Amino acid sequence: MNKNNLWIALVLSFLIVAPFYWFLPNTSLFLVIIDTLIKFTLYFLGIFLTLNLIKYLKNQTNHQKQVIKLLNEIKNTINHKEK
Numbered sequence: 001m002n003k004n005n006l007w008i009a010l011v012l013s014f015l016i017v018a019p020f021y022w023f024l025p026n027t028s029l030f031l032v033i034i035d036t037l038i039k040f041t042l043y044f045l046g047i048f049l050t051l052n053l054i055k056y057l058k059n060q061t062n063h064q065k066q067v068i069k070l071l072n073e074i075k076n077t078i079n080h081k082e083k
Contacts, residue, residue: 002055009048016043 017040 005048005051005055009044009051012047013040013043 017036
């Protein structure tokens with residue numbers, strides 16, 4: 001687990017949740033806190049999983065490029081031996 005992804009998800013989820021949930025006078029403080037914590041957790045998990053998915057896809061594309069490069073080298077070697 002990358003600490004940078006963890007911090008990015010934490011900060012982004014805080015920036016998303018904090019400004020939009022104000023304490024309303026007719027709502028209990030307990031419900032506002034619970035609602036904020038739930039939404040913060042959901043945003044955090046969503047952002048964190050998205051960052052990990054992006055990292056995984058980046059690694060997969062790099063791996064596939066390496067495999068294609070090696071296959072091309074093998075093909076060139078076989079063609080060179082045939083001549």
